[in-house]
Amino acid sequence: MIMERKQRYSIIVDAEIGEGTIVYDQVNLYKCKIGKNCKIDAFVYIEEGVxxxxxxxxxxxxxxxxxxxxxxxxxxxxxxxxxxxxYPQAKGEWELEKTIVEDDASIGAGAVILPGVRIGKGAIIGAGAVVTKDVPPNAIVVGNPARVARYKRRKA
Incomplete structure (x- = not known):
């Protein structure tokens, strides 16, 4: 469903939102695509093309x-x-660098994800980590810059 509406203090413009997804108030969604059965809490900002x-x-x-x-x-x-x-700046040219977060990953509170990285399937990013490079699948990374602390154990 493509939505264009203003909720109480929210702006949703041409966002495609899947069935069963809950979007709370005070959210800005611009021309993005959100899948089914998601939960988007308050004070979230998602830009075009996400x-x-x-x-x-x-x-x-x-x-x-x-x-x-x-x-x-x-x-x-x-x-x-x-x-x-x-290399962000207020004026002038800028270069978009894409970031990919693969399935089943978890990103802890306050983490910063720098551009152009891939976070592998099942990876866990610790709270407050600053991710500056790719994270392998099932890795648990922590710190600034984020480093692999260990890998998740396989379930039997």
Missing amino acids: EIGDECKIRPFVFIPTGVKIGNRVFIGPGVIFTNDK
Whole structure:
């Protein structure tokens, strides 16, 4: 369903929102695509061209700019910030760098995801981590810059 409406203090313009998805008030969604059965909490800003898969949970105060693609069953904790330009400036040229978050990843509260990285399937980003490079599948990364602390154990 493509939505263009203003909720109480929210702006939703040409957003494609899947069936069963809940979008709370005070959210800005611009020309993005959100899958089925997601939960988008208050104070989330999602820009044009962003794609979010099915069954994702995006907690409050998250910023997702153009160039980000998020897979299925991804958790994004409160206050997570994605970026899309390595050398931002107020005026002049800028270069969009795409970021991919693969299925089943989890990103802890307050993490910062720099542009041009891939977060692998099932990876966990620790709270407050600053992700500056690709994260392997099933890796648990922490710190600034984020480093692999260990890998998730396989379930028997």
